Amino acid sequence: MSDAGLPANDLAELRALVEADRERTAERLAFLTRDLTGILDSAALVATDDEHDPEGSSTAFERAHVQALLDQAREHLRQLELALDRMAAGTYGRCESCGRPIPVERLRIRPATTTCVTCAARSR
Template sequence: MTERHRDAALSPSEQATIRELLDADFRQTAARIAMLGRDRAEIVESSALTGSDDEHDPEGTSTAFERAHVQALLDQAVTHLADLELAFERLRDGTYGTCATCGRRIAVERLMILPAATACVTCASGRRR
């Protein structure tokens, strides 16, 4: 297990800012999941109502492609929501902002852009040897 550095703790103001970012991202992601779920349901419903062979429709994409595309976006959003929940847990237990790979502090600037980040830039880019 990697050594955890004492300087990895976030200040109270940084914690408050991060919590706000996580909350906003969580709300946006939950809304995206709801929207994509509705889109997927509409695609499935509309394809059930038509008996046409849309796989060979020269006018556009196939229903199967649209359904797969929406499902992939939905899967990504669900994964991101789970990552945000883990970030909230790390914030509560005091490990938020600590790189899961090397144990050093993740730059606050990185966390402001990617609040669910679990690795510092060096580890995320694979430059650490």
């Protein structure tokens, strides 16, 4: 019984958390993509005068900022997908570094995490 992993009710609760987060993240991704497209469109309008336009650099900054958020959201979505994969495979909730079970309290806060607190602190 030692290797049974998480109790079914905890697993169901965490799966619901991950799925809700995945939905939110997918929405954010769509929103950011629209945002980035909007910035690129407005940048294209002033592109011919970019060097002299004081707005030019702030557009580039805004674009980089949105792009960074987009990358972050994409990465987070990937982590959530991987968490769902691990749930399906029955390996969810185990620290990938030391192999010990990750406390459910930690999983509730960070359902996509792959390491226990000790290993997370060590790798920092």
